[in-house]
Amino acid sequence: MTVGNTETTGNVEHLAEVDDPTRAAAPAEEVDEEPSVPNPPSAPGPILTLSPEEITRFFLRARRDQDTERWDVRLDAALREILERANDFVPSESGGILLDDPRAKLAGIRTPRLTFIATFGPGTAHLLGKRIPSDRGFVGQIYRTGSPFRSDDLSPDDPLSIAMPARGAGRPVASVIGMPVIVGESICGVLQLVNRRSGGPYSARDNELLRIFAAYMSSSVQNALDAIRARALARLDHLTGLFNSRYFHVRLEDEIAHADHNATDLSLLFIDLDHFKEVNDRYGHLAGSWTLREVARLLSESAPPAAVLARYGGDEFVAILPGSDIDRAVQTAEDLRRVIAEATMFDAEAEGEQTAQPLPGVRASIGVASYREHLAPGGNQRRRENLLLRLADAAMYRAKANGRNRVEVADAED
Numbered sequence: 001m002t003v004g005n006t007e008t009t010g011n012v013e014h015l016a017e018v019d020d021p022t023r024a025a026a027p028a029e030e031v032d033e034e035p036s037v038p039n040p041p042s043a044p045g046p047i048l049t050l051s052p053e054e055i056t057r058f059f060l061r062a063r064r065d066q067d068t069e070r071w072d073v074r075l076d077a078a079l080r081e082i083l084e085r086a087n088d089f090v091p092s093e094s095g096g097i098l099l100d101d102p103r104a105k106l107a108g109i110r111t112p113r114l115t116f117i118a119t120f121g122p123g124t125a126h127l128l129g130k131r132i133p134s135d136r137g138f139v140g141q142i143y144r145t146g147s148p149f150r151s152d153d154l155s156p157d158d159p160l161s162i163a164m165p166a167r168g169a170g171r172p173v174a175s176v177i178g179m180p181v182i183v184g185e186s187i188c189g190v191l192q193l194v195n196r197r198s199g200g201p202y203s204a205r206d207n208e209l210l211r212i213f214a215a216y217m218s219s220s221v222q223n224a225l226d227a228i229r230a231r232a233l234a235r236l237d238h239l240t241g242l243f244n245s246r247y248f249h250v251r252l253e254d255e256i257a258h259a260d261h262n263a264t265d266l267s268l269l270f271i272d273l274d275h276f277k278e279v280n281d282r283y284g285h286l287a288g289s290w291t292l293r294e295v296a297r298l299l300s301e302s303a304p305p306a307a308v309l310a311r312y313g314g315d316e317f318v319a320i321l322p323g324s325d326i327d328r329a330v331q332t333a334e335d336l337r338r339v340i341a342e343a344t345m346f347d348a349e350a351e352g353e354q355t356a357q358p359l360p361g362v363r364a365s366i367g368v369a370s371y372r373e374h375l376a377p378g379g380n381q382r383r384r385e386n387l388l389l390r391l392a393d394a395a396m397y398r399a400k401a402n403g404r405n406r407v408e409v410a411d412a413e414d
Contacts, residue, residue, distance in 0.1 A: 058099040058188075085213065098115060113133060130163055270318055
């Protein structure tokens with residue numbers, strides 16, 4: 001089948017976007033005489049998405065930090081708006097957005113599966129989280145080629161046909177149209193619409209409207225990701241890449257509330273580098289900055305996966321250990337102290353043929369405080385946050401007073 005300037009592949013039409021003046025008077029072009037303006041808006045009904053936390057992993061291609069609990073920009077809202085606008089342009093009975101998993105791409109998988117992360121229409125709720133192949137079928141054609149497609153004769157064996165609701169939940173898949181989801185210069189998924197609401201097959205005009213809409217969709221997703229990235233960067237210490245002290249207090253508030261709600265434990269480490277001033281005095285502040293970055297790297301690589309690490313200020317670091325009782329926290333503190341003490345650091349500023357000189361070995365004094373072990377019940381949450389931090393800080397100073405390069409446990413609140 002050929003409609004206008006389309007290349008037919010099986011039962012699927014490849015909608016090439018190439019102008020051909022010789023086709024101007026072709027009969028196929030007479031099918032679409034309506035002006036190219038959007039269709040009247042038609043409410044698509046409830047638009048469903050995966051949870052914000054589940055959506056997060058599909059956008060790791062654009063951000064690396066693991067914090068997702070307090071995003072100020074909701075990607076689920078952005079996806080709902082995209083589907084609502086797509087339905088305004090081309091009113092349809094149902095539709096959805098499928099994305100690849102960037103972790104599969106990073107792992108070298110050439111044909112990652114595509115997952116439904118947002119849907120609308122009768123009987124489509126079960127599609128959320130469902131995966132289909134990206135290397136075949138209608139959706140696979142769009143994902144592989146990066147070009148829009150439409151079909152009015154979808155094969156029953158097509159993965160999209162198999163995934164769609166049972167025949168009793170709405171009309172069979174009479175026609176389908178789709179376009180690639182592009183973020184930056186990367187194809188990361190597909191937006192598809194099923195069964196034109198007015199009946200009949202999707203037209204070349206519908207394809208043109210979706211082509212126009214594609215720029216909006218890409219811009220909408222990119223703007224949401226840029227806003228998230230900006231907020232993420234505002235939480236980080238620019239030198240070490242760890243969280244900054246302001247965001248540390250936000251997370252400590254969250255973790256204490258979580259511990260209260262779930263009756264779980266929580267511990268805090270206060271880490272201060274010993275004799276760090278000697279590095280700055282002897283080798284300069286550039287060497288000092290490099291040392292802080294290396295210590296931050298060692299902490300990131302050696303701390304438990306759930307730990308929340310932050311640079312508190314100067315040569316001070318803090319670590320929140322959700323779920324850790326005092327024994328586990330002390331063991332973690334000893335592990336971190338040992339890793340720092342055993343590291344050999346060199347002057348990264350050596351130039352030319354100069355041999356990098358070893359810097360004075362840095363050591364760390366660490367104070368440990370346990371939320372359950374050291375704080376008395378009662379008091380408001382702000383008081384408990386401040387007290388836990390003060391107890392860990394006092395234990396750290398006691399470690400310094402007792403010889404440095406050691407771990408000390410806080411005294412329980414009176």
